[in-house]
Amino acid sequence: MAKTPKLRRGFRFQWEPAQESYVLLYPEGMVKLNGSAGAILKEVDGERSVETIVATLEQAFPDAGPLAKDVEAFLQEAANQHWIEMV
Amino acid sequence: MNAPGKQADGVSVGPPLWLLAELTYRCPLQCPYCSNPLDFSSADQELTTEQWVDVLRQGRTMGAAQLGFSGGEPLVRQDLSELISEARHLGYYSNLITSGLGLNADKVEAFAEAGLDHIQVSFQASDPELNNAVAGSRKAFDQKLAMARAVKEAGYPMVLNFVIHRHNIHQMNDIIALCDKLGADYVELATCQYYGWAFKNREGLMPSRAQLEKAEAEVNAYRARLLDAGSAMKLIFVTPDYYEERPKACMNGWGSLFLTVAPDGTALPCHSARILPIDFPNVTEMSMKDIWYNSPGFNHYRGDSWMPEPCRSCDEKGKDFGGCRCQAYMLTGNADNADPVCGKSPHHDRILSARRAADHATAGIEELTFRNAENSRLFFRS
Ligand code: SF4
Ligand code: SF4
Numbered sequence: 001m002a003k004t005p006k007l008r009r010g011f012r013f014q015w016e017p018a019q020e021s022y023v024l025l026y027p028e029g030m031v032k033l034n035g036s037a038g039a040i041l042k043e044v045d046g047e048r049s050v051e052t053i054v055a056t057l058e059q060a061f062p063d064a065g066p067l068a069k070d071v072e073a074f075l076q077e078a079a080n081q082h083w084i085e086m087v
Numbered sequence: 088m089n090a091p092g093k094q095a096d097g098v099s100v101g102p103p104l105w106l107l108a109e110l111t112y113r114c115p116l117q118c119p120y121c122s123n124p125l126d127f128s129s130a131d132q133e134l135t136t137e138q139w140v141d142v143l144r145q146g147r148t149m150g151a152a153q154l155g156f157s158g159g160e161p162l163v164r165q166d167l168s169e170l171i172s173e174a175r176h177l178g179y180y181s182n183l184i185t186s187g188l189g190l191n192a193d194k195v196e197a198f199a200e201a202g203l204d205h206i207q208v209s210f211q212a213s214d215p216e217l218n219n220a221v222a223g224s225r226k227a228f229d230q231k232l233a234m235a236r237a238v239k240e241a242g243y244p245m246v247l248n249f250v251i252h253r254h255n256i257h258q259m260n261d262i263i264a265l266c267d268k269l270g271a272d273y274v275e276l277a278t279c280q281y282y283g284w285a286f287k288n289r290e291g292l293m294p295s296r297a298q299l300e301k302a303e304a305e306v307n308a309y310r311a312r313l314l315d316a317g318s319a320m321k322l323i324f325v326t327p328d329y330y331e332e333r334p335k336a337c338m339n340g341w342g343s344l345f346l347t348v349a350p351d352g353t354a355l356p357c358h359s360a361r362i363l364p365i366d367f368p369n370v371t372e373m374s375m376k377d378i379w380y381n382s383p384g385f386n387h388y389r390g391d392s393w394m395p396e397p398c399r400s401c402d403e404k405g406k407d408f409g410g411c412r413c414q415a416y417m418l419t420g421n422a423d424n425a426d427p428v429c430g431k432s433p434h435h436d437r438i439l440s441a442r443r444a445a446d447h448a449t450a451g452i453e454e455l456t457f458r459n460a461e462n463s464r465l466f467f468r469s
Contacts, residue, residue, distance in 0.1 A: 008319075010205055010244030010272065012180055018102045018150025025180035027205040027246045027273055030104065030153055082319045 003086045005053075005075050006046030011083055013041050024083060031083075040074050044084060050075060098390035102150030103346035103379055106179075107157060107358060108139065110167070111350050114160040114458075115188045116227065118250070121458040122283040123159065124361050132351040136166040138371065140173050142348050145375040147177040151346065154179040157358075159350065162189040168201050175202025182207060184248075187234035188227065195237045206238045207275075209248040210262075235269050244272040251278040251302070252292040253448065259305040267313075267320060276306065277325040282359040284458045286417055293445040296330060329438055333403070334410025334426035341388035341412065346379060354378045356385060359413045363422050388412055388422075395423055397431045 007013060012025045022038030024031045033041065039060075043053040054068045061067070078084045111133055112123055134142070143154070154174050161167060162185055174181040183198065187208045195206065210231055239245045247266050249255070255262075259276070266274045278299070279285045279292050294302070306324045313320055328335050338345045338357045347355040352370045355361055367384040368377075379385055387393070391404055398409040409415075410426020418427045419434045427434040 008244075009242060012204065014152075014178065016150070016152055018152075019104075023152060025152060025204070027207065027244055028153065028155070028182055030180070082321070 004046065004049045005044045005079070005084045006087055007041075007044060008082055008085050013044070026083075036070070037074060040071055041078070041084075044075075046087070100342065100380060100389065101344075103146065103344060104151055105153045105155070105345045106143075106146040106151040107155040107345065107347040108142065108170075109157050109159065109347060109349050109358060110139070110161045110164045110170075111159040113163045114158060114186070115163075116160070116186050117458045118284070122280070122285065122359060123458065124283055124359075125287060133164075134348075134350065134352050134370070136169060138352065139166070139170055142352075142370055142375065143170065143173055143177055143179070145370075146346065147179060149376060149379065152178075152180060154181045155184055156181065157184040160186055160188060162194075168194075168197055171198055171201040171203045180204050185209070186227070187231040190230075190234045190237075192237040192240075195234070195241045195243075199241045199243065204243070205246060206243055207246040207248050208235050208238065209250065232269075235271075239270060245270060246273040246275070247271045248275040248277060251276050251294070253294040253298060253445070254292075256294045256298045256302045259302045260309065263306070263309045263322065267318075271320055273321045273323065275323045275325065277323075278327045280325075280327065281329070281417075282362075282413060289441065290444055290448055293327065293329060293441060293448070295445045295448075296442065297446075299326065299330060328411075328414075328428045329441055331428055332430040334407050334414070334428040336407045337411035337414075337426075340408045342379070342385040343389075346375070354382075354384075356388075357413070362413055363416055365422075393423060395425075397429075397433075398425045401431065 008026075010026055014023060014025065015021075016023050016032075019032055021035075022033045022041065024033060024041065039057065040053065043056055048056070050072060054071050057067050057071060058064070075084065075086075079086055112131070114121075114123075146154070156167065156170065161183060164170075167183075171181060171183075181202070181204050183203055183206045185206060185208060190206075198206070208231055210228075235245060235247060247269070249262050251259075256278075262276065263274065278294065281289045281293070285292055303324065303326065306322055310322050313322070342356045345357060347358045347360075348370055349355060349358075349361065353361065353367050354370055354375065355367055360367065365384050365387055368382045370378065373382065388408075391398070391408070394404065394409055398404050407426075407429075410428055412422045414426050414428065415424045416422035418437045424434065425432040427437050429435065
């Protein structure tokens with residue numbers, strides 16, 4: 001299943017220098033993301049599939065070992081929260 | 088490094104992450120629960136476009152990421168589009184809080200192009216008669232429905248806000264069904280908080296406990312159905328703190344995350360704080376950084392050394408900060424006191440008597456004091 005995650009409409013992902021972290025902004029709300037959540041969501045652009053994202057992250061963090069399980073679990077959670085949609 | 092973690096009273100102060108720009112107190116509606124100050128008509132000075140742009144820039148530099156455009160009715164400002172583009176350019180997530188009056192499909196589109204992220208349309212009820220009676224305007228309801236649809240068509244998330252009170256709380260199911268039909272993403276069912284005009288009208292607005300419990304059960308049941316159906320529509324039910332035994336952690340702590348700038352440039356830790364007998368600085372006279380970190384107004388209730396008993400020796404003070412200063416002031420005459428919502432407050436009886444009054448209230452909608460300039464002049468403080 002080559003699923004492609006995409007931010008739900010009304011959601012914006014960006015780096016916030018004052019908080020030294022990536023955040024997810026949505027109507028009257030803001031989530032401060034931890035390092036790995038930020039690194040994963042950074043790759044979510046509505047174009048790249050989950051597999052591509054996993055491959056990109058594994059290349060960027062060679063010492064982290066296989067990442068598929070963690071990335072999929074996080075994306076599933078983000079979908080449950082309705083932050084992202086799988087298309 | 089991080090933004091300056093300045094010290095106030097030994098308390099480290101983080102940046103303001105939320106900026107609320109109350110662009111104007113002007114509004115075509117007259118909601119009796121409006122949170123604007125009763126004497127709003129005495130503050131009719133408004134910042135210029137350049138001054139607002141400067142406020143947005145300073146706020147963003149300090150770390151604010153969420154921006155609300157509210158009022159009054161922000162649409163009466165002719166420079167709204169310009170302020171929206173500036174906000175987008177600076178990297179804010181911008182929210183427009185509107186009654187929907189004065190909005191049209193072209194403006195909705197134009198704002199989207201200028202970079203507005205979200206429009207929240209507020210409703211007064213789920214049917215036209217009640218909605219219009221509460222808003223003090225006839226054509227309001229149809230206009231709101233049309234605007235809610237236009238917002239979604241333009242690609243924004245649809246966020247609908249219903250202010251709930253004793254005259255519409257029985258409509259909970261209808262309200263949610265209407266939102267579901269419209270395809271809303273978020274629905275705020277916000278039982279009025281008793282500030283400004285709503286405090287004046289509390290007896291005529293506050294639901295009884297029985298009404299509230301029934302509504303809560305209906306919301307929960309509906310939420311469960313939405314979950315089963317896999318719906319992404321989110322229901323946010325804000326219940327009145329008058330039925331709690333512990334106060335809300337107001338604004339997440341005084342001067343901790345929220346910075347409000349009123350139409351005339353007065354900087355406030357919350358939109359209601361203007362009523363307090365505290366001197367608040369104005370953005371035309373002081374930099375926002377100075378206001379946030381160094382002004383006596385903002386430092387007034389930071390930390391906990393200002394607290395009298397029972398808060399002073401209470402082990403919950405880190406959780407609720409003693410509740411809301413405005414509520415303490417309105418109900419006890421002294422803003423330092425524990426919020427009377429707290430069961431430990433010696434003034435808790437004032438909450439209990441409001442609850443009893445809600446069980447027996449009979450006043451109709453027509454007896455509420457509507458928010459308009461004529462009524463406002465009656466509240467002038469000379
Ligand atoms: S609450 Fe009603 S009267 Fe007050 S500003 Fe909003 S729309 Fe206008
Ligand atoms: S006594 Fe004060 S600090 Fe303690 S719970 Fe009540 S309001 Fe909060």
